Amino acid sequence: MTDIPGGDAAPYRPEADEPSFLGLAGLPDAPAPYRVLARKYRPQTFADLIGQEAMVRTVSNAFATNRIPQAWMLTGVRGVGKTTTARILARALNYEVPGKVGAPTVEMPELGTHCRAIMESRHIDVLEMDAASHTGVENIRQITDAVRYAPAQARYKVYIIDEVHMLSTAAFNAFLKTLEEPPPHAKFVFATTEIRKVPVTILSRCQRFDLRRVDSATLVAHLDRICRAEDVTAEPDALATIARAAEGSVRDALSLLDQAVAHGAGTVSAEAVRDMLGLADRNQVIDLFEAVMRGDVPRTFAILRSGWEAGADPAQILADLATFTHLVTRMKLAPDAAKDPALTEAERTRGAQFAKALSVRTLSRAWQILSKAVPEVGASQRPLAAAEMALVRLAYAADLPTPDEALRQLQSGQPLSAPRSSPPPASHAIGNGGGGSAALAVASMPAAAPRPEPEGITLRRFEDVVAMAGERREIALKTALEHDVRPVAFEDGRVELSLVEGASPTLPHELGRALNAWTGRRWVVTVSSASGGPTIAEQREARERERRHDALSHPLVQAVLSSFPGAEIVDVRDRGPPPEPEAAAAAPAPDEPETDEL
Structure with a gap:
C-alpha cells in the first residue's frame, strides 16, 4: 500500500452521498474525485428547491389529496432545475421507508428504499432518456412496449424524457395513445426549454409547470x-x-x-x-453613464478605452451601460427598485440621483440607442471604434427635441434646439459613492422649449372644436370627431356627446385632454345616453345631397341634361361672390375702347 505524503495510508472510500466510480473504488489511496458545485449541491428534496414555491405547493397539494396526474411537463430556461425536479418527483412517487412510509409523499426527511438509486439515475423502474439523441419513433416504441409491464421494485414506473421537444413528429404521434391512457403504474415527466416546439396534443395530456428564473x-x-x-x-x-x-x-x-x-x-x-467575466467595473460604468449624459465626449472616450485596455469587451460595456440606463429608469418610475439587494451601494445611491436629474425622454432615447448599438458593436470588425461612435450618437442626441416638440417650436416661430457641441456646465453635484473620491458633476438635461401660453381661445360650438383640431394638426382626433361623435350639448368648459357604434372608448378622454391643452382651462367631457345630433360627416353628406337636389331642380340644368342624354352632375361648386359695385364701376367695359381725352 502506498503511503500518502504527510499522512497515514488508507484505502479510498466514496462519500455517503456520492456514487462509486468504477476504476477508483478499488484503488488504494486514490483521492476522492472532485464534484463541481452544481452537482454537489443539487437539490434532493422539494424543500431544497429555491425560487419554485408555486410548483412545490401545487405538487404538495396534489400528493396530499391523491390527485396525481399521469404526466408532468416541466419548462423553463437552462439551469432552473427541470431535470432535478423530475428526479425529485420520481423519488417522491416511489418514496418508501419500511414500517414508516408506504405511499407517495413530498415529505422525505430521510433516504428511502429507492431514493439513492433514483437520484443516481440507476434505478430499474425509473428510466431517463435524452430526446436529443433518441429522436426516432423506434425509441418511443420501446417505451410504449415496456410500459405495459408492472414495475420490478418500485411503486411506479417513471419515464423522464429530457429535451422532449427534440422528438420527431412521428415519435410524438406514437406517444399520444400511451400518454392519454397509460397503465396506472406508469408516470411520465417531460422537460424542455422550447415549450413552443411541443405539439399541443402532447401539452393537453400533461400538467404543465413553468419553472421561473430565480431572482x-x-x-x-x-x-x-x-x-x-x-x-x-x-x-x-x-x-x-x-x-x-x-x-x-x-x-x-x-x-x-x-x-x-x-x-x-x-x-x-x-x-x-x-x-x-470580462466585465467593466460597476463604478466605471456609472462614470461612463454620467459622462455621456453630460455630453463630455473626451471623458467618455477615456473611460471606454480604459475599460477596453483592462480587458472588457466594448459590446459588453455598452450592454452594462444599457442595463444601468434601465435601472435608472426603473428608479425614476418605481423608486422601490432601489431596494433590490443585488445592487451595489454605488448603483443604489448614484442611480437614485441620476433618476432625479434626468427626464424619462432622455432615458428612453438612451435605451433605444444602446439597444441598437450593442449588436452592431458585437458584429463589427472594429468594436472599439464602433462603441465610440455609438456613444457619440448618444451624447449628441440626448437633448434633441422630440418630433412634437420640434413641430411646436416651428409653429411658434422659435429656432429648433441644436445638439450641444461641448459639455454643458454642471448644474449640481452628485457624489460617486466611492468614499473619499472627489464629487463628480452631472448636468440636468436642458429643458424643452417653453410652450407658448394659450391665448384667450373661446369655443362656442362643437364645430369650433373640430376646426381647432384641424388647426393643431391633430388629424386622427379631427377625423374621429367628425365621424364618431354625435354632439348632445355644448357650452364653454363642458361638452356632452354620444359615440357611434364602434367608436374608440378613449375618445372622450383624448378630447378632454386636447381641450385642456388648447385653451389652458379645464374642460369636462361626458358621454350621454341620449342619441344626440348627426355627426359632422353626416351633416356634410346631407348638405351635399341638398346641393345636388337644388342643382337638379334648376331649369337651366334640366335643359342641359335633356339636351345631352347620358350627362350627369359630377360636382356642385359655389360661385364666388359678385364684385362690389364700386369695383365694377371703376373697371372699364371690355367692349368699349379706351379713348384719350382731348
Missing part, C-alpha cells in the same frame, strides 16, 4: 450559503455580479462560482469576478 436576491443568498459551507471567502459584490451574469439560472451561477473560486484560489473578490 437575484434569492440567488445571492443561495451562493452565500454554499460559500460558507465550502469555507470560501466571498465579497457580496462578487456574488451579486455572479447572480446578474447567471440571469436566473442556478446551474450557471454555481458554475461561475466554481470558476471564481478556482480563479481566486479560494477567495472570491468582485475585481477577480469582473476580470474573469
Whole structure:
C-alpha cells in the first residue's frame, strides 16, 4: 500500500452521498474525485428547491389529496432545475421507508428504499432518456412496449424524457395513445426549454409547470450559503455580479462560482469576478453613464478605452451601460427598485440621483440607442471604434427635441434646439459613492422649449372644436370627431356627446385632454345616453345631397341634361361672390375702347 505524503495510508472510500466510480473504488489511496458545485449541491428534496414555491405547493397539494396526474411537463430556461425536479418527483412517487412510509409523499426527511438509486439515475423502474439523441419513433416504441409491464421494485414506473421537444413528429404521434391512457403504474415527466416546439396534443395530456428564473436576491443568498459551507471567502459584490451574469439560472451561477473560486484560489473578490467575466467595473460604468449624459465626449472616450485596455469587451460595456440606463429608469418610475439587494451601494445611491436629474425622454432615447448599438458593436470588425461612435450618437442626441416638440417650436416661430457641441456646465453635484473620491458633476438635461401660453381661445360650438383640431394638426382626433361623435350639448368648459357604434372608448378622454391643452382651462367631457345630433360627416353628406337636389331642380340644368342624354352632375361648386359695385364701376367695359381725352 502506498503511503500518502504527510499522512497515514488508507484505502479510498466514496462519500455517503456520492456514487462509486468504477476504476477508483478499488484503488488504494486514490483521492476522492472532485464534484463541481452544481452537482454537489443539487437539490434532493422539494424543500431544497429555491425560487419554485408555486410548483412545490401545487405538487404538495396534489400528493396530499391523491390527485396525481399521469404526466408532468416541466419548462423553463437552462439551469432552473427541470431535470432535478423530475428526479425529485420520481423519488417522491416511489418514496418508501419500511414500517414508516408506504405511499407517495413530498415529505422525505430521510433516504428511502429507492431514493439513492433514483437520484443516481440507476434505478430499474425509473428510466431517463435524452430526446436529443433518441429522436426516432423506434425509441418511443420501446417505451410504449415496456410500459405495459408492472414495475420490478418500485411503486411506479417513471419515464423522464429530457429535451422532449427534440422528438420527431412521428415519435410524438406514437406517444399520444400511451400518454392519454397509460397503465396506472406508469408516470411520465417531460422537460424542455422550447415549450413552443411541443405539439399541443402532447401539452393537453400533461400538467404543465413553468419553472421561473430565480431572482437575484434569492440567488445571492443561495451562493452565500454554499460559500460558507465550502469555507470560501466571498465579497457580496462578487456574488451579486455572479447572480446578474447567471440571469436566473442556478446551474450557471454555481458554475461561475466554481470558476471564481478556482480563479481566486479560494477567495472570491468582485475585481477577480469582473476580470474573469470580462466585465467593466460597476463604478466605471456609472462614470461612463454620467459622462455621456453630460455630453463630455473626451471623458467618455477615456473611460471606454480604459475599460477596453483592462480587458472588457466594448459590446459588453455598452450592454452594462444599457442595463444601468434601465435601472435608472426603473428608479425614476418605481423608486422601490432601489431596494433590490443585488445592487451595489454605488448603483443604489448614484442611480437614485441620476433618476432625479434626468427626464424619462432622455432615458428612453438612451435605451433605444444602446439597444441598437450593442449588436452592431458585437458584429463589427472594429468594436472599439464602433462603441465610440455609438456613444457619440448618444451624447449628441440626448437633448434633441422630440418630433412634437420640434413641430411646436416651428409653429411658434422659435429656432429648433441644436445638439450641444461641448459639455454643458454642471448644474449640481452628485457624489460617486466611492468614499473619499472627489464629487463628480452631472448636468440636468436642458429643458424643452417653453410652450407658448394659450391665448384667450373661446369655443362656442362643437364645430369650433373640430376646426381647432384641424388647426393643431391633430388629424386622427379631427377625423374621429367628425365621424364618431354625435354632439348632445355644448357650452364653454363642458361638452356632452354620444359615440357611434364602434367608436374608440378613449375618445372622450383624448378630447378632454386636447381641450385642456388648447385653451389652458379645464374642460369636462361626458358621454350621454341620449342619441344626440348627426355627426359632422353626416351633416356634410346631407348638405351635399341638398346641393345636388337644388342643382337638379334648376331649369337651366334640366335643359342641359335633356339636351345631352347620358350627362350627369359630377360636382356642385359655389360661385364666388359678385364684385362690389364700386369695383365694377371703376373697371372699364371690355367692349368699349379706351379713348384719350382731348
